[in-house]
Amino acid sequence: NTSINLLSCQQWHNYQQMKLKRQVALWIGIFSVIFWAEPSFQDSAPIFTRIASSPTCEQGLDTSKVYIAGLFDTLNFDWGQEIFDFTISLLNDHHNYWHDDILNDGTEIIATVADAGCDPGIAVPAYWDLKTSWGQPLHGVIGCRCSGASIAVSRIAGLEDIPVVSMSSSSAQLSDIIDFSSFFRLVGPDNSRGQVGALVTLLQSFGWDRVSVINTDTQYTKDLATAFGNTWTGDIAHIHTVSIRPDGTVEDTSVDQALDGVPVDDPRVNSRIIVLIAHHQHAYPILQRAQQRNFQPDTVWVGADAWTGQFFGSDTEWMPDIPGYIGVVPYRNNDSHLHDFLNRLQNHQKATQTTTPSISPASGSAAEDTTFPSLPSYAAETMVDSI
Template identity: 25%
Template sequence: MLTTTCTLLYCLHAFSSSSPFGLSLSGSCNLRGATHSPVFSMDGDFVIGGVFAIHYNMMTEIHNHNTMPEPPKSNKYYTMLSFAINNSTELLPGIKLGYQIHDSCAAVPVAMQAAFQLSNGQDNVFYKDKNCSQSGRMVAVVGDSGSTQSIAISLIIGSFDIPQVSHFSTCACLSDKKQFPNFFRTIPSDAFQAVALAKLVKHFGWTWIGAICSDSDYGNNGMASFLKAAQEEGICVEFSESFLRSNPISKIQRVADLIRRSTAKVIVAFAGMGEMDVLLEELATKPSPSRQWIGSEAWITDTNLQRFTFCEGAIGFAIPKSNIPGLRDFLLDLSLTEVVASPVLTEFWEKTFKCTLKKDGDTDKQVCNGSEDLQKVPNDFILSSQLRITTMVYKAVYAIAHAIHNVVCVDKNATAQCDKHLMLESKQVLTALKKVNFTQNGYSVSFDTNGDPVAAYELVNWHKGESGNIEIILKIYFVCMSVCSDRCPPGTYKVLQKGKPICCYDCIKCPEGEISNTTEFWPNAERDSCHPKPVEFLSINETLAIILAFFSVGGACLAILTAAVFFHHRTTPIVRANNSELSFLLLFSLTLCFLCSLTFIGAPTEWSCKLRHSAFGITFVLCISCVLGKTIVVLMAFKATLPGSNVMKWFGPLQQRLTVVLFTFVQVLICTVWLVLRPPFPMKNFSTYKERIILECALGSAIGFWAVLGYIGLLAVFCFVLAVLARKLPDNFNEAKLITFSMLIFCAVWLTFIPSYVSSPGKFTVAVEIFAILASSFGLIMCIFAPKCFIILCQPKKNTKKYLMSKK
């Protein structure tokens, strides 16, 4: 049966740190300095070490370097932590776990001494035929209480692959497996708590705070994580100060005065119990304005600090409270004989009952007579259901026990068989700890790849009870306001104060017509309330949009009607003379040009913004390509009438189609690149008008937009030049003249469009673009097809081959 009945009580003596051992002439290793017995110990088949910060203050002496220095002595005991009780017959049956528990006094030198002591064992001399690093039987260590001490311990015992499981070291730096490969913990990392504290402060609207921390790995790393999270939450910090309980009193006084003078009413303290104790003691010497304290888990549940009544209302995150079955009875089962035999228990007994066990001791105290009863003591020592950090020790011990079990025991037929004579190496336990995953008394224990457990916290609040004492509760009864500047009232806006954080600002009266700096709202006439700004776009319900849509649909119908007339008279000379295939393709493209203007009407969406510009660019290039093809046909036809010319065979129907496809493909490629890289998108324009919002399509890439327009213009100019060259060719019905007029109108419209587009405000920008599309489309259809339709319908006598071929 496993028995881990190790209870760590208040202790009296600290231990001196030993120097590294030296090598004598006889070939043996000798420790320089005496070994010191642990606070509590018990032999066992396998031994677990423990290092805890039971005392928090030390007294040191000035050394003369002539004699061996005296060890630092603790002058104040602090708390009790417990190893737990296990009566399970399934875990390590037949194996007895021993323990050695040391007090680090929350000091790195003492913690290092304990680490060397646990690594080396109790022997003073190690002979050359023995491996010094294997002289101890320690398979794992629980502790320390502080992060800085745990770092020192890990760097020492890590060299021997001894696993370390801490119950109260929360520095996020310890999650670095490259530096601390042997470190595990049962308490969450401060990386989680820092973010949680920042969100807590933000939840209550406290945007102006002060910050203090312990000048240690725990405090500095935790505060750095908190300040980063606070900045992301928009919280401003008036000051951030670090200190240690061992600093000169002048340093503590400066920190206290800084808190008294601060304008921030909320103070976040990422500090240890020792630092908070000396700081609150200093703050209690002079009246201080009321402050809301935000505490880290290191001190927020410390009952000793609740004597400071001015801390009423302190809140923070704590390790969840829990119950360890059997622990209460174990703690109360102390006989006077056991107490007298232990200096630690003697100190605890004398402090608790205010008596002395020494007959020749302090005459101001009565002698303890043995009738003292722990069950009558109103102390958290009795309230094992309120245990928080003690549970972390409980989990750590069981995690190590499970790891040892997985190495030395074999489960057969639901019964474990263990070999207590196995030469257990600490490295085996280290490997097994990484895979530990179990549930004990409702508590789940496992470690991630960084050696951290699953993070869980309770939100606690200090509240003054009916008796006037401070109590820890799980509800928030009141909050205060802590801001650098009050919220600006309606009719004013924020102006940042020079040299101050963004939370500090002045409230300046808004200019005429304004009430708020919020961009989507606008004040009423009285400037005492805000209303949403009207959103403006070219709606289909507007008169302007209806007129433009009418002409758009009318133009498309006109192009279709023209195509119908041409199709009905497709065998007549005037239709056949000017390349009927290109004419029908041109009418089809003009129909699309008219209809694409409809995509510009209505509220812009992601798809409509992409469609309107790409459809406009492609259809117009298709249209100009057809006109260009017709122009080239006219030139080629004239060349073909010259004696011996066979030029038409190089620009036949196939070449005409390929020309149109090639010119159009280039525009398709430009539009595709534009839409893929930086396509147009809907946006709200707040800058054009203050009193309303313009909903419009942003170009995405201005280069893409002007590339589309530039390519259309290039083709139009090229077509215009060719048409001008062919305008005086001897023909009774010269189509080049019609193309020249159409291109002249087309270029004039789009040259006028550019300055109008740039200067038109709001929805009128869209209207100008639609007008340019419709005007240029009507110019093409009227100049090229209207004269032909007039002859076909009104002057059929001219629709003959003889008339068309005759000279003027």
């Protein structure tokens, strides 16, 4: 929904003058976040020296290189950097028959990766550090993975028309092309036309008309819970937001409060169906706590893709024999281009003796069949397309 026009230098400066008042108000808020998060940023050069100038009008600009940054959480998306770096290496090789037409004039991509922490308070300082300390112009950002971080970074990047392409941020807020004028993504928004609509349809297909909703205190999950509440036409017996500690873990007391509030004693208002809206690193401790407490054993937990589309890991002894976990995940097409990429990545891993990411056979294929491998997360696939 964004058109790109070639502007003369005079038109560019007129455009920047028109945006200046809006930028000043936004930068005041941004500075307060940056200074609070990292005092050392106070020594950085004033940003307005960058706003007033246009790189398109500089003489002798080196157009043979494009500088982009990967901005995503490196803890819960730890194999993301390997995919990012490998994709960049494929694109910079102009003779490997993998999208050689994209940079057929010899242009080279120079890339770096910074940790966004799936957290606006980490992502904004990381973006600022790239702008002020990398030593290179920043032409684009691949990220963030989480909506809260993307919302914060995209507001800043939009002031200088730096494109931000997210592989997985699905908050409906990001569909506003005025507030997020340079933001793009490869997933649908969490509204009635996206994941929320899919969740509602799933519940209705089973004939369920009463649910409880437990969500965590992140921008993504709060937005998703709000959109679900606005779309769901049945009853909501109980809703609770689980608090997140500063270290990123769930608050145990808040989890207990969420479980204690679910009605289980009166058949007229009981809710056996619980919609759990959380990232996987938060959802699994909540599910484990419910199992430890022997909470309503016949509960059906219905999840968003943020946890139902993720691997539980090897520690699953706590899970009940019949977990009762269902959810929605994006459809993953058996695309020949993706298979080509994954086969190249497998060969690279064998040559370099790396072990991540864990490439597994695609859903529906035999366990020993590696003809159609798949990555453990949809976000890993969309990262490649984002770049």
